[in-house]
Amino acid sequence: MGFKRIEWIFFIAFLGVNIFLINIYIGSRNDQSIITTSSQKIAIEQRLENDDITYDGTLSSVSETGYYLSGTATTMQSLYNENATDNKKLLNDGTTTFDGTKLTHTLSEHFLVKDKEQLAKASQTYWKKRVMNGSDYTYQVHFSTIGENQVELTATQSYEGIPINDSSSQLVFSFASENGQYVNKNYTQTYVANLTPLREKMTLYSEKDAINTLYINNRIAKKATIEWIQLAYTLILNVRGQNVYVPAWFVSIEKADKSTQTEIVNAFSNRIITNASVRKVENY
Known part of the structure; x- marks a missing residue:
């Protein structure tokens, strides 16, 4: 097989992955108004306090950056x-x-x-x-x-x-x-x-944004405690054996009855993906 032909095969493959990721990103942004829009003007910190929801420190509003990452298991x-x-x-x-x-x-x-x-x-x-x-x-x-x-x-x-x-x-x-x-x-x-960025670096939603999304979607119950918040990559997609990861906010919440839940918020779209399954794509 000629070298030029190999180059074109890889180019088409990566182009397909990027088009697929762009479609996912645009779709999640379009859905965003459903899950993060709130008519309330009260700061999230005040709303948490009103519901006796506690946490240590302060909620950061710093917007970090991250990638869509590809890697091989x-x-x-x-x-x-x-x-x-x-x-x-x-x-x-x-x-x-x-x-x-x-x-x-x-x-x-x-x-x-x-x-x-x-x-x-x-x-x-x-x-x-x-x-x-x-x-x-x-x-x-x-x-x-x-x-x-x-x-x-x-x-x-x-x-x-x-x-x-x-x-x-x-x-x-x-x-x-x-x-x-x-x-x-x-x-x-x-x-x-072979961890490799699939697209350019992008700005992420902040820790505070993620907590706000969880709160207005009733994922944080009254008198709960936010135990910790951690930014980490999570697997969302497998394309012909290649894993695709996105940055996400992992939030551990202890309820009033002492049971614990962990919520996951996509840091690109600010969309809750706690129970989302990993998509598998064999052809694109």
Whole structure:
């Protein structure tokens, strides 16, 4: 196949993806009046206070920037084979199994930590030295689960400082409390390669905008507590095996009955996508 023909195939493919993304973006902007328009002139902070909704600090109105990102969910065996000699040394402290895009490494000697407060630091020290591409992962406290007897620490890849909150890009260490200390017997890993912007950098809706959208759509109940707010990339689309991610605001809310919910707001459109399914496109 001639080089020029290959160039045209890639050009047409990327043009198709961009046209598809533009249609999604325009559609979401057109829908925006339904979900974010409010005739009230009272500031969102005052409305939250009136409903006994609490949060720490202040709601930021800073508009950050982000991209539509494309990436490939890596077959972990392939990632291992890319540098098999070095990776064999990295993983020689246990047994490794590969299941498509997921790796599970079981330690020969369990990883022990006595103090819960030191779990994140100890785990990070380990994965920077003993995990494939370990330096690409950053600990995410908001996406981790820290219970009394069970702890699941999650680290993710990032792009220009914004983490990717998706199962395709995670390093997860699970600890159980045993005999006064926390024990880790294995970890799981997924990895996204070739992260590439599909369009130019775009301005995002702010943290305050996202909270306002959730409030006027009755996603934040009276007497609730906004526990944390985190900007992260989330998976919205799979095009012929290529993942497409968008920046989104993840908001954890504790209700008056102490149950917790996590809401997701697309930071490009300010549209709630909490229960949205990942679209799959085979042809375009």
